[in-house]
Amino acid sequence: MQKAEQxxxxxxxxxxxxxxxxxxxxxxxxxxxxxxLGLIFLKYVSDAFEERREELRKNFRDPDHDYYIPQEDMSDEEYDEFIEEELEIRDYYIAKNVFWVPPLARWETLKKNHPLPNGTEIELPNGETYKMKSTAHLIDDANGAIENENPELKNILDRTYSQKQLPADKLGELINLFSDANFNAKEYKGKPLSINSKDILGHVYEYFLGEFALAEGKKGGQYYTPKSIVKLMVRMLKPFEGRVYDPAMGSGGFFVQSEDFIEEYGGKIGQISVYGQESNPTTWKLAAMNMAIRGIDFDFGKEPADSFTNDQHKDLRADYVMANPPFNVKDWWNEKLADDPRWEYGTPPEGNANFAWLQHMLYHLAPSGSLALLLANGSMSSQTSGEGEIRKNLLENDLVECMVALPGQLFTNTQIPACIWFLSKNKTNGTKTPDGKGKGDRSGTVLFIDAREKGYMKDRVLRDFKPEEIKAIAKTYSDWQQDNNDYEDIPGYCKSATLEEIQKNDYVLTPGRYVGAPETEDDGIPFPEKMKKLTTKLKSQFEESEALEEKIKENLAGLGYE
Structure with a gap:
């Protein structure tokens, strides 16, 4: 993206x-x-529809286009009417994967009629009439009309605006706000923009998701993973083709970043198939709308459901699995999970779901697949309730590929320190990467990356990664995977450790145990000489401190204070 567009x-x-x-x-x-977010989505589908409509209007009148409609013996008025009738044929839009938006749901209808009093009868673009009840009812009916015409959006759009007791004037102001926003901008401060309205609206939707996560704090942060962490995980995992799965998908941030990653490498989003699951019904809908805005085909199961007790993708074996499930969930267990085939490396403790998520993801991984999982730091070292044994089994089966320790203060909803686990079913494979290079043999080794000192404070409470830091960490992982002689251990930052080394550390996977301390530059001064100088300096500072103390006592005495 160009600077002007940013x-x-x-x-x-x-x-x-x-x-x-x-x-x-x-x-x-x-x-x-x-x-x-519901209004942003309504604006999106309407804008995409109108963009296609305008394209068709030009094509119908272009003699060189396949859709050309000759005027023949029609008058200008008759010809215009015929063109408008043709524009209402649904197939023209479906053919280009554009949602068909019925007249009632078009943004222009909402924009023109939202201030009208209840009971007013309005005429729709196709000549039909609609009796106003309220602006909120109009939005509900518009969303219902879109769902009826587009089966893939069934039960996804919000049809409860009239139940929210929203002040009519505030709802009207929101409609005006999105009506007046320039989603079709072609230039900015005199510089040309090459970004279409759909991409702009998709960006705004994602931005608002992040801002709402901040506004809701702990209650809302579960469904939104900070963008920089998602970007880091996607850049390291490189999901450029095949099936991508997220069993705790929230609003679908991993899928959006996967799309951006693929486009950056010159590919197309159609190279991946997206599968997800989410138990929260409203968040499930947000994710579906997020995918629809991006034009990403998705399978989020038949309904919102718990990934452990109601797996919506039982037979799925994905090429890439990514997730940021809630940390240290205590109330996840159900008795019917006791002998579940997913617990191949040990039954997870009933009081913590961390290793349940990890094994659920492994179970859904294809034979040559890879996964990335964000977990609390305790997962790297805990020995309670069999977690240490599960971690040992994962390592003995050579499934763990890389561990990344993250800095604190990255999340809006928790201060729990976090890490990223990268696992692979086959560390000997030569899987191709987007740049065409193959992975080398990584069997028997694990890469440790300590990124705790990375990032910067974007405000008083939140830390973020710089783009160049994300690229550098991803490159470290890629160089190590490809075994192309570009990788080398860096004290205090990264270390390629053998299974034997990890065994000596009781299978603890905390990167700090392996990467060691950063090397300090040798200034050439012998230690005894350094110590003598430091001791002399310290003695001088003590003397200065005593002199200052005496001076303060004298001043206090002069003021009558002993």
Missing amino acids: EFLKDLDKKLWSAADKLRNNLDAAVYKHVV
């Missing part, structure tokens, strides 16, 4: 969020989130 999106983000947030007043953040 600046334009950043400016648009701030303007929209600032304006939308002012309208929230006393609405609960969780309620307001769905109101706003």
Whole structure:
């Protein structure tokens, strides 16, 4: 993305969020989130529809196009009417994977009629009429109409605006806000933009997800993984073709970043198939809308469901699995899981789901697949309730490939220190990477990366990674995998350890145990000489301190204080 486009999106983000947030007043953040994101989605499907509609209008009148409709003996008025009728044929839109938007649900209908009083009868673009009840009812009916015409969106859109008791004036202001926003900008500060309205709306949707996660704090942060962590995991895992699965998908951030990664390498999103699962019904809908905005085909199961007790993809064996499940979940266990075939390396403790998530992901991994899992730091060293034995079995079966220790303060919803596990079913394979290079034989070794000192404070409470840091960490992993002589151990940062070394550390996988301390530059001064100088300096500072203390006592005495 060019600098002008980045600046334009950043400016648009701030303007929209600032304006939308002012309208929230006393609405609960969780309620307001769905109101706003639902309107963004409605604007998206309508804009995409209108973009295709305008393209068709030109094609119908272009003699060189396959869709050309000759005027023949029709008058200009008759010809225009015929073109407009042709534009209402659904197949023209479905053929280009554009959602068919019925007249009631088109943004123009909403924009023109939202201030009208209840009971007003309005005329729709196709000549039909609709009696207004309220703006909220109009949105509900619009979403219902879209779902009826597009089976893939069934039960995904929010049809409860009329139940939220939203002030009509505030809802109207939101509609005006998104109506006035320039989602079709062609230039910014005199510089041309090569970004279409769908990409802009997709970006705004993702930005708002992140801002709502911040607004909701601990309650909302579960469904949103910080973008920089997602980007790091995707860049290291490189999911460029095949089946991609996330069993705790939240709003679908891993899939969005996978799309961006593929496009960066010149591929197409159609190279991957997306599978996900989410137990929270509203978050499940948010993820589906996120995929629809991005034009990503997805299979999120028949319904929102718990991945452990109601696995929606039992037969799936994915090429890549990525997840950020909630850390250290205590109430995950169900008696019917006791002899589950997923616990191949040991039954997880009933009071902590960390190793249940890890083994669930391994179970769904293809024979040459790889996975990335974000977990609490305790997973690297805990010996309680059989966790140490599970970790030992994973290592003895040569499944663990890389461990990354992350810095603190990366999350909006927890201060628990975190790490990333990378596992592979086959560390001897020569799987190709997007740059065409093959992976080398990594059997019997594990790469440890200590990234705790990376990142910067983006504000008073949150840390973030710089883009160059993400690239550097990913390159370290890639160089080690490919065994191309570019990799080397760096004290304090990375170390390629053997299974024997890990056994000596009781199968503990904390990177700090292996990478050691950073090397310090030798200044050439012998230690005794350094110590003498330091001792002399310390003595001088003590003397200065005593003199200062005496001076303060004299001043206090002069003021009448002993």
